[in-house]
Amino acid sequence: MERNLAVAVPRFVRVTAAVLLFASPVIAMQVRARDPEWVAPAKEAAKANPLAGRTDAAAGGGKLFRQRCSKCHGADGHGTRKGPNLAHADVQAQSDGTLFWKISSGNSHEDMPSFSFLPEPQRWQLVLHVREIGNGSLREP
Numbered sequence: 537m538e539r540n541l542a543v544a545v546p547r548f549v550r551v552t553a554a555v556l557l558f559a560s561p562v563i564a565m566q567v568r569a570r571d572p573e574w575v576a577p578a579k580e581a582a583k584a585n586p587l588a589g590r591t592d593a594a595a596g597g598g599k600l601f602r603q604r605c606s607k608c609h610g611a612d613g614h615g616t617r618k619g620p621n622l623a624h625a626d627v628q629a630q631s632d633g634t635l636f637w638k639i640s641s642g643n644s645h646e647d648m649p650s651f652s653f654l655p656e657p658q659r660w661q662l663v664l665h666v667r668e669i670g671n672g673s674l675r676e677p
């Protein structure tokens with residue numbers, strides 16, 4: 537009995553190690569899911585981006601994104617374990633005003649910080665950059 541146990545334990549350890557070894561890349565690659573329940577108030581959602589069409593301003597948004605957002609959403613904005621994919625159709629289907637409001641207010645229960653401390657034009661620049669993430673016109677970092 538004791539002898540069997542001595543054999544069984546190392547085997548258990550070996551099996552566990554093998555499972556972890558094969559599962560870890562899968563776990564590491566998982567991208568955090570977005571919260572479909574998080575919606576902006578209608579008045580905020582209706583706001584238009586004052587920088588719409590300003591590709592020059594989008595470049596500044598890219599720089600801000602790398603400084604403040606990429607650690608969670610990834611350098612390409614396609615998400616990490618800490619933040620959802622911003623190229624997702626459900627994200628891109630939302631209005632500029634909604635994205636601006638979400639970036640401004642954050643969702644503290646869900647680990648998205650508030651960026652209301654950034655000047656409004658910078659937050660609109662970030663919205664331009666989120667659109668670039670969605671439409672594939674992303675500049676190289």
Ligand code: HEC
Nearest residue numbers: 570571574604605608618619627638639643646647648662
């Ligand atoms: C500490 C990690 C973290 C950082 C830094 C962060 N985010 Fe997020 N972000 C999240 C998480 C987590 C969510 C999902 C929250 C939810 O769905 O309730 C989220 C959600 C969002 C959404 C809403 C997506 C949707 O599904 O509607 C937008 C837009 C967004 N982030 C943009 C940004 C921008 C722009 C920055 C930088 C200024 C940024 N985030 C920085 C973690 C982060």
